Amino acid sequence: MKKAVFIDRDGVINYALENYVYQIEDFKINPGVGEALKIFSDKGYLLIVITNQGGIAKGVYNEGHVERLHDYMAEELRKSGVSIQAIYYCPHHPSVGNCLCRKPYSLMLEKAMARYGIDPGLSYFIGDADRDEQAAKTAGVTPLRIKPNTSLLDVVSLVR
Numbered sequence: 803m804k805k806a807v808f809i810d811r812d813g814v815i816n817y818a819l820e821n822y823v824y825q826i827e828d829f830k831i832n833p834g835v836g837e838a839l840k841i842f843s844d845k846g847y848l849l850i851v852i853t854n855q856g857g858i859a860k861g862v863y864n865e866g867h868v869e870r871l872h873d874y875m876a877e878e879l880r881k882s883g884v885s886i887q888a889i890y891y892c893p894h895h896p897s898v899g900n901c902l903c904r905k906p907y908s909l910m911l912e913k914a915m916a917r918y919g920i921d922p923g924l925s926y927f928i929g930d931a932d933r934d935e936q937a938a939k940t941a942g943v944t945p946l947r948i949k950p951n952t953s954l955l956d957v958v959s960l961v962r
């Protein structure tokens with residue numbers, strides 16, 4: 803079985819703004835992210851991003867924006883020697899229609915674990931919100947919490 807560090811996107815990898823981040827010029831990677839992810843990767847963890855993108859359901863932006871941004875994110879992180887295994891996003895929003903994937907639900911985590919053969923007991927989910935913590939607990943993954951837009955390096959020592 804493999805192990806993974808799952809990572810929330812907005813507020814953890816990149817600076818979360820008041821409004822949705824979907825333009826490359828608004829996507830600022832927080833300090834310490836590259837270094838922290840490299841440490842996890844060197845310890846043998848797969849790196850998988852788990853993000854709610856309800857702005858799609860609301861019509862604020864589309865899947866093309868998200869995929870373009872994610873290509874950019876992966877490219878930027880590669881400069882730190884980090885390779886992202888996969889990115890899961892939920893495009894839904896309860897104001898438009900319910901789904902089973904939007905955090906606090908855990909379906910994105912469960913899909914990733916099934917796909918890559920990941921043991922939840924060996925894995926972590928780093929987030930900045932209650933819904934991240936809830937999704938982690940439901941999936942049996944250890945939750946780690948940072949304050950929004952602070953350094954991922956703060957939790958590096960908590961990952962075995």
Ligand SMILES: [Mg+2]
Binds near residue numbers: 812814930
């Ligand atoms: Mg967040």
Ligand SMILES: [Zn+2]
Binds near residue numbers: 892894902904
């Ligand atoms: Zn969803």
